[in-house]
Amino acid sequence: MFTGIIEAIGSIDAISVKQNDAVVTINSGKLDLSDVKLGDSIATNGVCLTVTRLGSQSFSADVSGETLKRTTFATAKARTSVNLEKAMLPTTRFGGHMVSGHVDGVGTVVEKIQVGKAWEFWLSPPKNISKYIAEKGSITVDGISLTVNAVKGQQFKLTIVPHTSGETTIDRFKVGTKVNLEVDLIARYVERLLTSDKEQSSQGEPQGVTMALLASSGYKV
Numbered sequence: 001m002f003t004g005i006i007e008a009i010g011s012i013d014a015i016s017v018k019q020n021d022a023v024v025t026i027n028s029g030k031l032d033l034s035d036v037k038l039g040d041s042i043a044t045n046g047v048c049l050t051v052t053r054l055g056s057q058s059f060s061a062d063v064s065g066e067t068l069k070r071t072t073f074a075t076a077k078a079r080t081s082v083n084l085e086k087a088m089l090p091t092t093r094f095g096g097h098m099v100s101g102h103v104d105g106v107g108t109v110v111e112k113i114q115v116g117k118a119w120e121f122w123l124s125p126p127k128n129i130s131k132y133i134a135e136k137g138s139i140t141v142d143g144i145s146l147t148v149n150a151v152k153g154q155q156f157k158l159t160i161v162p163h164t165s166g167e168t169t170i171d172r173f174k175v176g177t178k179v180n181l182e183v184d185l186i187a188r189y190v191e192r193l194l195t196s197d198k199e200q201s202s203q204g205e206p207q208g209v210t211m212a213l214l215a216s217s218g219y220k221v
Contacts, residue, residue: 004145
């Protein structure tokens with residue numbers, strides 16, 4: 001699990017994409033790797049990667065075909081800047097929101113406007129995940145925990161303050177930039193609970209807590 005609070009900006013040293021998978025090596029920049037070991041997770045532009053090789057200022061990871069299909073790693077190139085965050089600890093200050101590092105799809109920046117010292121971005125997400133995006137809800141964009149400030153049709157707006165621009169790759173975003181999107185975990189689980197009840201109902205199975213369930217669990221009814 002992650003918080004979406006970026007710890008450092010790194011870059012892709014090398015990436016070898018084959019038909020079904022890839023291997024990527026990341027220069028960790030200012031990210032402290034002294035407490036990282038093989039098998040640990042590091043969110044890289046919002047993608048949870050497992051460390052398979054570790055250097056003093058770099059790490060390598062395998063990228064599955066599923067990840068290539070759903071993320072910008074399919075078209076990533078060497079020297080591309082990436083946001084980095086190590087997996088959260090029980091003692092971590094929770095400054096962002098619950099982020100799994102499991103990207104839902106790739107969105108596109110469609111508008112960028114400066115408003116005072118801040119920047120407003122309008123993004124277009126894949127149609128299959130737009131239903132999970134709500135005004136004042138949370139979303140992860142290239143690993144960054146952000147607040148959705150408006151929703152208009154299939155698009156949503158972000159307002160980025162100077163600190164976030166300075167500490168992440170978002171200052172490099174321009175119209176046409178492709179980004180990894182992860183919707184709020186709670187929205188996905190709520191939908192699954194609701195659709196699961198509908199599936200059970202269509203199959204004639206009992207839903208929720210029933211008298212039979214209570215009896216079978218040892219309660220007197």
